[in-house]
Amino acid sequence: MAAAAAAGATPATARKALLTTTATLLSSSLARSRRSLSCSAAAASAAPRIAPQPPDLLRWVQREGGFVHPALRVVDHPEHGLGVSAAAAEGDIPPGDVLIALPGRLPLRLRRPAGAADAVLVQLADQVPEELWAMRLGLRLLQERAKSDSFWWPYIANLPETFTVPIFFPGEDIKNLQYAPLLHQVNKRCRFLLEFEKEVKHKLGTVPLEDHPFCGQDVNSSSLGWAMSAASTRAFRLHGEIPMLLPLIDMCNHSFNPNARIVQEGNVDSPDMSVVAETKIDQNAAVTLNYGCYPNDFFLLDYGFVITSNSYDQVELSYDGTLLDAASMAAGVSSPNFSAPAKWQQDILSQLNLYGEGAILKVSIGGPEIVDGRLLAALRVIIAADPDAVSGHDLKTLMSLKEKAPLGPAVEASALRTVLALCTFALQHFHTKIMEDEAILKREPPLTTELAVQFRLQKKLLLLDVIQNLSRRIKMLALDKSTV
Numbered sequence: 001m002a003a004a005a006a007a008g009a010t011p012a013t014a015r016k017a018l019l020t021t022t023a024t025l026l027s028s029s030l031a032r033s034r035r036s037l038s039c040s041a042a043a044a045s046a047a048p049r050i051a052p053q054p055p056d057l058l059r060w061v062q063r064e065g066g067f068v069h070p071a072l073r074v075v076d077h078p079e080h081g082l083g084v085s086a087a088a089a090e091g092d093i094p095p096g097d098v099l100i101a102l103p104g105r106l107p108l109r110l111r112r113p114a115g116a117a118d119a120v121l122v123q124l125a126d127q128v129p130e131e132l133w134a135m136r137l138g139l140r141l142l143q144e145r146a147k148s149d150s151f152w153w154p155y156i157a158n159l160p161e162t163f164t165v166p167i168f169f170p171g172e173d174i175k176n177l178q179y180a181p182l183l184h185q186v187n188k189r190c191r192f193l194l195e196f197e198k199e200v201k202h203k204l205g206t207v208p209l210e211d212h213p214f215c216g217q218d219v220n221s222s223s224l225g226w227a228m229s230a231a232s233t234r235a236f237r238l239h240g241e242i243p244m245l246l247p248l249i250d251m252c253n254h255s256f257n258p259n260a261r262i263v264q265e266g267n268v269d270s271p272d273m274s275v276v277a278e279t280k281i282d283q284n285a286a287v288t289l290n291y292g293c294y295p296n297d298f299f300l301l302d303y304g305f306v307i308t309s310n311s312y313d314q315v316e317l318s319y320d321g322t323l324l325d326a327a328s329m330a331a332g333v334s335s336p337n338f339s340a341p342a343k344w345q346q347d348i349l350s351q352l353n354l355y356g357e358g359a360i361l362k363v364s365i366g367g368p369e370i371v372d373g374r375l376l377a378a379l380r381v382i383i384a385a386d387p388d389a390v391s392g393h394d395l396k397t398l399m400s401l402k403e404k405a406p407l408g409p410a411v412e413a414s415a416l417r418t419v420l421a422l423c424t425f426a427l428q429h430f431h432t433k434i435m436e437d438e439a440i441l442k443r444e445p446p447l448t449t450e451l452a453v454q455f456r457l458q459k460k461l462l463l464l465d466v467i468q469n470l471s472r473r474i475k476m477l478a479l480d481k482s483t484v
């Protein structure tokens with residue numbers, strides 16, 4: 001098991017290319033029928049908008065046949081950027097009231113090709129791996145952003161000019177994350193953008209101007225990064241379906257205890273989207289949606305923010321026999337055999353998908369489970385070392401921390417102590433101490449530093465929480481034993 005937190009960095013060239021402000025206007029004959037795709041690096045404070053004085057988004061939605069509750073306003077939130085709030089003096093909004101409704105033509109998404117330019121765009125989108133769905137939608141956004149007469153211009157003009165996602169972090173702050181799984185994802189995205197820039201340039205090099213999806217404008221990793229980030233920070237994928245951008249609805253900020261939810265009606269080709277009050281919304285209160293119950297890796301990578309005390313946050317580990325032997329030895333297990341499990345143990349590990357071909361070795365600590373069920377079951381089974389003791393228990397029982405000591409208090413205490421050792425190993429992989437991180441944050445560093453340091457601090461605090469929780473359980477086991 002390799003503890004995951006370790007420093008690494010995005011290749012300098014990748015970062016440089018993404019941070020370079022680039023906007024190359026090509027043929028002057030098209031200059032009046034298109035808008036610049038210029039992008040800049042992450043801002044130090046709340047992001048400015050694409051247009052310095054953007055049109056009123058709320059009025060545009062109403063003009064185009066949408067509904068906006070009369071109490072709603074778009075307001076600046078000191079920490080979350082713009083947001084939707086209920087105005088004072090309009091009275092509370094009762095649960096069930098419709099807050100925003102968008103007719104089917106307002107959501108922006110990839111569409112069936114309606115011409116040669118669309119066909120080229122779809123061909124480009126087909127080259128993007130499914131996991132980077134935000135880039136596919138981003139291409140469509142970039143297509144509309146390039147047009148001077150886009151139907152969606154009032155929406156696009158209100159989009160942030162910059163994003164605080166880590167692909168735009170300066171190199172120092174990428175290093176400041178100190179957490180290998182996220183560094184891996186950031187590197188992957190940066191590399192993809194650089195490669196994709198080449199593919200896009202190659203493809204568009206032979207496309208006639210009238211079929212060019214970006215009105216003849218140059219597209220580089222910087223503008224592609226802007227588009228991917230605009231989509232990942234704002235798109236909704238309801239019921240796992242095609243992602244889409246929902247004007248105005250995407251001004252609502254996130255909360256794990258939201259007071260509103262999105263409802264989708266109509267058919268797939270013309271979805272009618274609305275936001276409905278889930279609870280009473282007080283005057284002046286922000287309208288919030290739940291973006292999902294995910295770890296901070298997801299929120300930082302896709303949305304550019306970190307949630308403190310996020311109960312869904314996790315530290316990722318890789319199931320590895322050698323490290324587990326070391327951890328269980330540190331926990332006082334006399335002769336652990338994680339590196340060489342017996343045949344009957346191999347069978348159970350295979351059922352847990354931790355052994356054999358196609359095994360998924362990624363496990364986690366933290367989140368609602370506290371200890372990944374697959375990891376906990378593996379620890380219990382290997383430490384028990386007795387097939388008869390294990391045989392009477394199903395996998396569900398072995399995977400649950402709620403099941404108190406299914407294989408007896410001695411096995412349980414050793415398994416939990418092994419997790420404690422893993423937490424300690426993981427803590428040691430961070431280069432800084434909690435107190436150092438807290439001191440950095442007190443000095444109010446630049447936003448990207450703050451995000452990186454807050455991200456790693458939250459991981460460490462999570463590990464400490466798990467250590468405290470498991471220590472309590474081990475004490476209880478000892479008490480139970482002495483009572484017996």
Ligand SMILES: C[S@@+](CC[C@H](N)C(=O)[O-])C[C@H]1O[C@@H](n2cnc3c(N)ncnc32)[C@H](O)[C@@H]1O
Nearest residue numbers: 080081082233234250251252253254303304305
């Ligand atoms: C769908 S947009 C919401 C509108 C956005 N605040 C704006 O200014 O356009 C999502 C973005 O809002 C910000 N945001 C939303 N919820 C947040 C929260 N709970 N904490 C911090 N930032 C938040 C993040 O920048 C995120 O990428």
